[in-house]
Every structure is written in C-alpha cells, then in structure tokens.
Amino acid sequence: MHITELIKQGKFVITCEIDSPKGVNHEDFLDKVDMVKESVDAVCVGDNLRAVMRCAPLAMCHLLQERAVEPVMQMNTRDRNRLAIQSDLLAAATLGVENIVVTTGYDVSLGDHREAVSVNDLDTAAIIRAAREMNEGRDLAGHTLEGASNFCIGVLTSLAPKSEPAGMERLEREVAEGALFIITQPVYQPDVLEKFMESASRLKLPVIVGHAMLKSASMASFLNSNVPDIHVPDGIIRQMEGHTREDLIKVSQQITIEFIKKVKPMCQGVHLIPMGWERYVSNIIEAL
Amino acid sequence: MPTSSEVEKILVVSSQNELAELAQQAMGTSFEVIRAQDQQEGLEKARKEFPEVIILGHLEPQGTTFNLHRRLREGWITRNIPLLVVDIDTADRSRRALTMEEGLQMEADQYISLVGEDGQALSRLAEPIIRLRERVGKHLKERLNTFKEAVLDPDIFCVTWEQVAGRGAFEMQQEEIIENAMKAARRKKVHAVSVTDNPGGNPAISTEMLCTEIKKLGIEPLVHLAFRDKNRNECESLLFGLAALGVRNILMLTGDYPSRAGFKGQPKPVFDLDSVQGLQLVDLMNRGIDYEMAGRRVTLAPTDFFAGACISPFKQHESELLGQYYKLRKKIEAGAQFIITQLGYDMRKFHEILMWLKSSGNNVPVLANIYVLPYGAGKVMNANQIPGAVVTDKLLQDIDAERKAEDKGREARYLRAAKMYAVAKGMGFAGAHIGGHGLAYETLEYIIEKGEELDARWREFIPEFDYPQKSGFYLFKKDEKTGLNTREEASRQEKPSRPGIVLLSRIAHSLIFEPKSPLFKCLKPMARLIDRSPRLKPAFTYLEHLGKVILFNCMNCGDCALFDVGYLCPVSQCPKNQRNGPCGGSYNGWCEVYPNERLCIWVKAYRRLKAMGKEEEIGGNMVPPCNWELWETSSWLNFYMGRDHLAAKTGIARESCPEKGQDK
Numbered sequence: 001m002h003i004t005e006l007i008k009q010g011k012f013v014i015t016c017e018i019d020s021p022k023g024v025n026h027e028d029f030l031d032k033v034d035m036v037k038e039s040v041d042a043v044c045v046g047d048n049l050r051a052v053m054r055c056a057p058l059a060m061c062h063l064l065q066e067r068a069v070e071p072v073m074q075m076n077t078r079d080r081n082r083l084a085i086q087s088d089l090l091a092a093a094t095l096g097v098e099n100i101v102v103t104t105g106y107d108v109s110l111g112d113h114r115e116a117v118s119v120n121d122l123d124t125a126a127i128i129r130a131a132r133e134m135n136e137g138r139d140l141a142g143h144t145l146e147g148a149s150n151f152c153i154g155v156l157t158s159l160a161p162k163s164e165p166a167g168m169e170r171l172e173r174e175v176a177e178g179a180l181f182i183i184t185q186p187v188y189q190p191d192v193l194e195k196f197m198e199s200a201s202r203l204k205l206p207v208i209v210g211h212a213m214l215k216s217a218s219m220a221s222f223l224n225s226n227v228p229d230i231h232v233p234d235g236i237i238r239q240m241e242g243h244t245r246e247d248l249i250k251v252s253q254q255i256t257i258e259f260i261k262k263v264k265p266m267c268q269g270v271h272l273i274p275m276g277w278e279r280y281v282s283n284i285i286e287a288l
Numbered sequence: 289m290p291t292s293s294e295v296e297k298i299l300v301v302s303s304q305n306e307l308a309e310l311a312q313q314a315m316g317t318s319f320e321v322i323r324a325q326d327q328q329e330g331l332e333k334a335r336k337e338f339p340e341v342i343i344l345g346h347l348e349p350q351g352t353t354f355n356l357h358r359r360l361r362e363g364w365i366t367r368n369i370p371l372l373v374v375d376i377d378t379a380d381r382s383r384r385a386l387t388m389e390e391g392l393q394m395e396a397d398q399y400i401s402l403v404g405e406d407g408q409a410l411s412r413l414a415e416p417i418i419r420l421r422e423r424v425g426k427h428l429k430e431r432l433n434t435f436k437e438a439v440l441d442p443d444i445f446c447v448t449w450e451q452v453a454g455r456g457a458f459e460m461q462q463e464e465i466i467e468n469a470m471k472a473a474r475r476k477k478v479h480a481v482s483v484t485d486n487p488g489g490n491p492a493i494s495t496e497m498l499c500t501e502i503k504k505l506g507i508e509p510l511v512h513l514a515f516r517d518k519n520r521n522e523c524e525s526l527l528f529g530l531a532a533l534g535v536r537n538i539l540m541l542t543g544d545y546p547s548r549a550g551f552k553g554q555p556k557p558v559f560d561l562d563s564v565q566g567l568q569l570v571d572l573m574n575r576g577i578d579y580e581m582a583g584r585r586v587t588l589a590p591t592d593f594f595a596g597a598c599i600s601p602f603k604q605h606e607s608e609l610l611g612q613y614y615k616l617r618k619k620i621e622a623g624a625q626f627i628i629t630q631l632g633y634d635m636r637k638f639h640e641i642l643m644w645l646k647s648s649g650n651n652v653p654v655l656a657n658i659y660v661l662p663y664g665a666g667k668v669m670n671a672n673q674i675p676g677a678v679v680t681d682k683l684l685q686d687i688d689a690e691r692k693a694e695d696k697g698r699e700a701r702y703l704r705a706a707k708m709y710a711v712a713k714g715m716g717f718a719g720a721h722i723g724g725h726g727l728a729y730e731t732l733e734y735i736i737e738k739g740e741e742l743d744a745r746w747r748e749f750i751p752e753f754d755y756p757q758k759s760g761f762y763l764f765k766k767d768e769k770t771g772l773n774t775r776e777e778a779s780r781q782e783k784p785s786r787p788g789i790v791l792l793s794r795i796a797h798s799l800i801f802e803p804k805s806p807l808f809k810c811l812k813p814m815a816r817l818i819d820r821s822p823r824l825k826p827a828f829t830y831l832e833h834l835g836k837v838i839l840f841n842c843m844n845c846g847d848c849a850l851f852d853v854g855y856l857c858p859v860s861q862c863p864k865n866q867r868n869g870p871c872g873g874s875y876n877g878w879c880e881v882y883p884n885e886r887l888c889i890w891v892k893a894y895r896r897l898k899a900m901g902k903e904e905e906i907g908g909n910m911v912p913p914c915n916w917e918l919w920e921t922s923s924w925l926n927f928y929m930g931r932d933h934l935a936a937k938t939g940i941a942r943e944s945c946p947e948k949g950q951d952k
C-alpha cells in the first residue's frame with residue numbers, strides 16, 4: 001500500500017531501512033526482514049547507500065514484495081543519468097514497486113569508490129517530475145509511454161541547522177514537482193524537528209522523521225564529526241558511555257524509544273534505521 | 289597484563305606526527321609515547337611493548353587503520369589493550385582515520401574526533417588535549433582491576449560474593465552463577481564474584497572458565513585456585529591462560545581433601561604445591577619468569593595477578609592456631625596481597641587476625657568471611673563435616689530457636705549477616721567475603737545495605753557474636769570492656785611433647801648434616817664415593833630407605849623434609865603433603881582427613897619444636913616444593929651432593945647425579 005494511503009488511514013507509519021547486500025548473498029537481508037516485518041509498515045532499501053556500491057535496491061524490493069512486505073525504494077541523483085533513472089523507474093513500476101524516495105546521495109568521497117564520477121544529470125526535483133510524468137503516461141521528453149505508472153513519491157530531506165535555509169527552498173521545489181511525503185535525515189533532538197515542522201507546515205505534506213539507532217558513543221561522535229547533516233547532542237553521547245555491551249544495547253533502545261515517544265504527536269511517522277540492530281526493532285515498536 | 293615498568297606506555301600508530309605530539313602533551317611525562325608509522329610497525333610494537341593504551345590515527349592507504357584496529361582486537365596478546373581511534377583533522381577528508389562504513393561499525397567507545405565545530409583541526413589549541421586526556425584516562429580506568437582498587441583503598445569496604453561451582457556442564461547451578469554475576473555487574477555493589485574450585489573436593493565445572501565468562505559480563509572475577517587437583521605445571525598453565533584472558537584475581541587455597549564422589553573412586557590427591565609456594569609462583573610470574581632454554585635466556589612478559597590467601601583463626605588449640613599464623617606470615621612473605629578468612633562466627637577471633645597483623649608489623653588487607661547460615665548447613669558444620677568451618681553448639685541452638693519464627697528464621701539469618709558486616713567494617717576489615725547457599729542477589733544487597741546502616745552501631749553487636757570454642761585458645765587476652773582482644777598476648781600453656789626424639793634427631797642432624805661439623809667433612813667424601821659407585825649406591829639407598837621407613841614411615845621422596853617439620857615426614861603423615869605449615873582443615877587438633885584418629889602433623893611438630901623453644905622456626909622457614917627429580921633416590925646422598933632443597937640453606941655445592949645424563 002502507498003505510504004500516503006497508510007497516512008490517510010490515520011496510521012502512525014513506521015518504515016525501517018535495511019541495507020541492501022554488498023554481494024550476491026541475500027539471506028542475511030531476508031533474515032533481517034523477518035525480524036522486523038511484523039512490527040513495521042514498510043521496509044526501505046537505500047540506493048548505493050552512503051556511496052558504498054551495493055546490490056541495486058529494486059532486486060531487494062522485489063524480494064520484499066514476494067514476502068508480502070511493502071517496499072520503499074530509494075533513488076539517488078548521483079549514480080544515473082536521465083535515461084537510466086527513467087528506465088529503472090519503469091522497471092520498478094513493472095514489478096509493482098511504487099513507493100519511491102528521492103535523494104541526492106552522499107558524496108562519493110565518503111564511500112568505497114572514491115574515484116567514481118558523480119552524475120547528477122537530474123536533481124531531486126527533476127526525478128520527482130519524471131516519476132509524476134510517468135504516472136500520467138509520459139516520459140521527461142514528453143513521449144507517450146505504453147501505460148502509466150502509479151508511483152507514490154517521497155523525498156529525503158535534511159533538517160540540520162546548517163543546511164536548513166537552502167533545504168526549505170529545495171523542498172518547496174520538490175513539492176511543486178509532485179513529492180507527496182517527506183522523510184527526514186536522522187534526527188536526535190525533538191526541538192529541531194519541532195522547528196522544522198513549523199516551517200514546513202505550509203507545505204501540508206506528511207512528515208516521517210528519520211532516526212538511526214546509535215550503537216555506541218563512538219559511533220555517535222563519528223556521526224557528528226563525519227556526517228554533515230547529523231547532530232547527536234552531547235547529553236545522549238554521555239548517556240551511552242561506559243556501559244557493558246549488554247547494557248549499551250538497552251540504553252540505545254531506550255534512547256530511540258524516548259525519542260519516538262516525544263516526536264510522535266508532531267509528525268506522521270518514523271523512519272527507523274537500525275544500523276544492523278534489526279533484532280531490537282520489535283522491542284522498540286512494542287514499547288511505543 | 290604486564291605492568292612492571294614504572295613509566296606507563298602509550299602507543300600511537302599514525303602517519304600524522306601531530307597525533308603523537310598531541311598524545312604526549314595530553315598525558316604528560318609520566319607516560320612514554322611510543323610511535324609507529326605503519327601497520328606492521330604498529331602491530332610489532334603493540335605486541336612487544338604492552339602499552340597501556342593504543343591510539344590509532346590515519347594510516348595510508350585508507351582502510352588500514354580499521355584493519356589494524358581489527359587485528360589488534362583479535363590478536364591474542366593485544367586483545368585486552370584499550371584502543372582508541374582518533375581523528376585530528378577532517379578538513380582534508382582523505383586524512384581521516386576511518387571511512388564512513390568503518391566509522392559506523394565501531395560498536396564500542398573506541399572513536400574520538402578532536403575536530404572543531406567548523407571542521408578545522410584544533411591540534412594547536414588546548415581543547416583537544418583535554419579531550420584526549422579525558423578519553424585516554426577513561427580507557428586506563430577500564431583496565432584497572434576494580435577489585436584490587438577496592439581492596440587496597442582504605443575508604444572502600446570491598447564486597448566479594450562467593451559462588452559455588454557445581455558438577456555438570458548445563459545445570460541450573462551454573463546458570464545461576466552467571467545470572468548472579470550479571471546482576472552484580474549491573475548493580476555495582478559487589479567488587480568481585482568468586483567461584484570455588486571443585487568445592488569439598490568434588491568434581492565441578494572449572495572456576496577458571498566460569499570466571500573468564502564472568503569477566504566478560506563486566507565484573508571482576510576471583511578465581512579460587514586449590515592445589516588439591518593440579519600440579520605445578522597445571523597451575524602455571526592455567527595462570528597463563530587466565531592472564532591472557534584478563535582474569536587477574538586469584539585466591540590460593542590448599543583445598544579440601546578429595547571426596548569419594550570422584551569417577552570410579554576417590555581421585556589421586558595432588559598437593560604438589562602448597563599455598564605459600566603457589567603465591568611464590570604467582571609472584572615470579574608477575575615479575576616475569578626468566579629461564580634458560582637451549583643455552584638462551586628467555587624472559588616471559590610479566591603477568592598482572594592480584595593474589596591472596598586464606599587464614600583460619602577458628603582453631604581450638606594453641607598449636608593449631610599458631611600453625612595458622614606462622615603459615616600466614618609465610619604467605620605474606622611469599623607475596624599474598626590480600627587475605628580472606630575461613631568462615632566462623634566468633635568476633636573475637638576475627639578481631640584476633642587484625643591484632644596479629646598489627647603486632648607482627650604486617651599490613652595486608654583482610655576480608656571477613658560472612659556466611660549466611662541456615663539451620664541445615666549449621667548442623668553439618670557443627671558436626672565438623674565441612675573442614676575448617678566452625679559452628680559451635682551455642683550458635684546452633686540460637687539458630688534452632690530462630691527457625692521457630694514464622695519466616696523460619698530468614699529475617700534473623702539475614703540480620704546476623706548484616707551485623708557481621710557492620711562489625712567487620714567497624715573493626716577495620718578491608719571488606720567482606722559473603723556467601724550462602726542459594727543466596728539471591730536481592731538478599732545480598734539487603735545485607736550490604738543493612739550492614740551499612742548498622743555500621744555506626746557495630747560495637748553494640750559484638751556480644752551477639754560471642755561463640756568461643758570449648759576451652760578455645762586466643763592469641764591475645766580478652767578485653768572485657770569491648771568483648772574483643774587486648775594487645776597483651778595470652779600465655780601459651782599447651783604442653784610441649786617430651787623432647788626425646790626431636791632432641792636426639794637434632795643432635796644427630798647437627799653432627800651429620802651440618803657442613804661445619806667435623807663429621808660432615810669425613811662423611812662428604814664417603815657420600816661422593818657411594819654416589820659414584822654403581823654397586824654401592826643401590827644398596828645404600830635401600831638401607832637408608834629401610835631405616836627411615838621404620839623411624840619415619842619414609843616414602844622415598846628423595847627431597848627430605850624431616851628437618852622442616854620437627855622430624856615428621858609430611859609425605860607419609862600429612863595427607864596433603866604440607867611442607868610450610870598446616871592446611872586450614874584441622875579440627876580439635878586432629879587431621880582433617882583422619883579426625884579423632886591422627887593428630888595433624890603440624891600440631892605434633894609445634895609441640896616438638898616448642899619443647900626446644902624453636903616453634904617460631906615454622907614461620908621462618910620457607911620450604912620449596914618437593915623436587916620430583918629426586919623421587920626414589922637417596923635423600924642423604926642428595927643432601928651431601930647438594931641436590932635437595934636444603935642446599936640453598938647449607939650452601940653445599942651441587943654435584944651431578946652420574947646416572948642421570950641430562951643432569952649437568
């Protein structure tokens with residue numbers, strides 16, 4: 001079911017991001033899906049996530065559908081030109097994968113193929129336009145297609161203070177082109193979300209707040225200094241220090257639970273990134 | 289982990305020189321910063337130098353830092369050394385220590401970024417220095433042995449919790465030990481969880497392995513190491529394993545005699561070392577064993593054990609009790625860093641240990657044994673079925689009366705333990721070693737809390753622990769005001785044995801075996817002659833053995849200890865072969881293994897030596913373990929040829945045994 005449809009039904013939507021395999025074995029991916037599928041509404045698969053080359057998300061989305069799990073497919077601007085983007089969108093539509101989230105993708109310098117060329121032939125707004133055109137039976141050049149798609153298009157946005165001004169402008173363009181829902185980059189401070197919700201209120205789009213589980217204080221401080229759009233406050237980092245591994249797992253879950261509880265009244269859903277800790281997702285959802 | 293050097297070392301592996309400079313600035317001169325520029329050098333130095341902390345910075349090409357991190361984590365020698373990956377400069381992305389994927393995989397507190405808000409390097413400002421110092425300090429603290437700290441810190445009353453290992457691999461008893469350790473780790477009221485070693489001489493799951501698991505749960509384990517079942521090599525090998533896995537606290541015990549519950553019968557009692565010798569072994573390991581192999585000197589990396597021993601003051605007779613204190617003196621000399629008492633309930637006895645330590649000028653922390661005693665266990669102990677555990681008739685009556693209460697005496701039992709805690713703390717013990725069958729963690733915490741609450745009133749409770757043994761001997765006179773001991777020593781009335789045999793043996797000994805005596809000078813060449821004659825030697829050995837069997841029930845160990853034990857043979861007459869003093873198991877003067885049948889040889893030795901006013905010798909004479917190379921050889925020839933343990937004292941030069949080729 002389309003993400004927007006779920007929201008319309010008044011549901012607090014929970015999506016979960018699971019990394020596509022780097023390689024051809026997908027058992028691990030499916031095991032993780034099994035761990036979360038009872039607790040979430042959809043599973044989202046990244047597109048060469050964090051600029052690391054991985055299996056194309058469409059294959060994983062197809063496997064999800066076979067298991068009656070609703071897929072959400074990400075698509076970045078970095079890796080394809082407009083021909084490839086459109087043909088991949090058609091492939092998705094053919095296989096019935098309809099929830100699409102558009103993103104710019106991390107800079108190649110952060111990933112594992114640092115010499116790769118960044119394509120950026122289309123920006124996010126343009127990809128959204130392409131998908132919307134396809135829903136009306138046309139491609140970007142205006143040619144008529146055999147049949148029309150039925151995409152539900154969302155967009156991934158950052159709401160860290162630094163990129164906010166430009167971000168809002170971009171978001172407005174994306175909405176104008178037909179984005180129907182917003183997923184945010186991982187957030188850790190409810191007040192940052194609150195501010196974003198205020199300024200985004202005029203867009204009148206449902207917002208699904210992103211949240212990556214923090215597996216250690218080290219990881220949190222790594223995020224802070226290495227990922228421009230993510231900020232984990234010091235208080236949380238301190239909360240995570242000096243625990244045994246077992247306690248750390250509990251503390252981490254508690255941080256996520258508390259965050260979701262606080263933001264739940266403000267937004268329409270949460271996009272959970274377990275970072276390999278898929279086995280704790282059901283605990284978290286139950287505790288909400 | 290080794291800590292022998294004075295200056296602590298920090299290894300910095302990075303192609304960026306700034307990082308090493310920063311680390312030196314952060315840690316000051318009490319730390320030596322060792323540098324390595326690449327992966328190979330980093331690995332080598334980490335393995336050779338045993339740094340306290342390893343700091344990894346950027347290494348070329350990208351991915352190397354993470355790879356080195358993994359190898360150090362998995363490496364046998366380096367796995368317990370705290371690691372810290374540090375970024376000092378992210379203005380240039382290619383000079384970061386970790387890639388995005390690597391950074392997100394860091395599951396422990398092992399990464400720190402010293403980069404300012406605006407992404408600029410701050411290496412010349414004070415802030416990164418402070419932050420690095422904080423983090424390294426935290427890592428150093430992680431390595432600390434918190435049990436050791438608690439025992440040695442006079443402001444901390446240390447608590448250990450004894451777990452009894454059971455027979456079987458997958459039994460509830462084992463499950464409970466791990467669960468208890470988990471709770472103790474979480475609640476942080478207990479400083480160490482100790483696990484017994486084949487308790488009561490029964491087969492049980494290995495304390496070493498349980499303790500290794502307990503260590504992983506985030507609490508210090510205390511391994512009981514009993515010498516009943518392991519010879520010296522086995523002890524050494526277990527200790528190496530424990531050291532490598534980061535288990536550092538050891539309680540050295542003689543061990544109860546093997547029970548009959550063994551596989552197809554009673555096991556062979558080993559007792560190759562006693563606790564004094566075991567402590568010497570650990571002390572040597574802590575300094576780094578040094579030996580010769582194929583003409584080359586090998587020095588092993590020092591270990592970092594914190595080893596202690598036991599004392600049982602709950603003895604009835606002067607001879608038994610003094611034997612305990614003499615041996616304690618030797619344990620301390622051998623390197624015991626803490627002492628735990630045997631279980632008992634007579635506070636004047638607990639106090640006696642502290643008084644003895646003070647009067648003998650020893651300053652070793654002692655933990656008081658607090659056993660939560662239900663009636664059933666009390667009855668067994670009262671019947672002397674658990675060696676060394678003393679429950680007097682009066683105490684048993686009190687518990688019997690208490691169990692008539694609605695809660696079957698539970699409240700009274702816990703309160704008694706809490707009061708013991710308070711009194712032990714008040715008297716000046718370093719901590720409490722708490723045990724009890726099936727004791728739940730919640731109960732333990734109740735005892736600790738209640739004990740702390742009652743702490744200030746400890747003097748009030750002393751009369752409640754007035755459980756002397758019948759005509760039991762105390763080292764010091766009673767202080768009627770406090771109910772404890774005065775500083776004045778009690779007179780030692782126990783009758784010595786008649787000097788006859790010992791005196792004769794001594795005279796004979798000083799004539800024959802004293803290198804300065806004229807007789808010795810004639811006997812030595814004769815001994816050499818016999819030693820080198822293939823015909824005379826077997827005959828002589830046979831005759832000597834025969835004579836000594838008749839006189840001393842000799843077992844032909846070849847490394848004679850008669851002189852060390854008042855002319856009593858510890859091989860034949862002490863079931864635990866104790867050469868340095870009594871084990872803790874004697875009862876009413878009887879040997880633990882033969883109650884009401886045979887006197888403990890150390891009781892006899894004390895009485896014999898006392899007849900000559902030489903009983904103090906027991907506490908001064910450090911006896912090494914029996915050298916099994918000499919088994920079934922003539923101990924007299926070994927003596928004259930300087931091959932037995934007495935050579936170290938007499939100074940007789942060693943002459944090799946002709947038929948033993950390997951002997952140089």
Ligand code: SF4
Pocket residue numbers: 861862863864865866869870871872873874878879880881887888889890
């Ligand atoms: S003789 Fe004494 S030291 Fe030896 S086992 Fe018996 S009680 Fe223990």
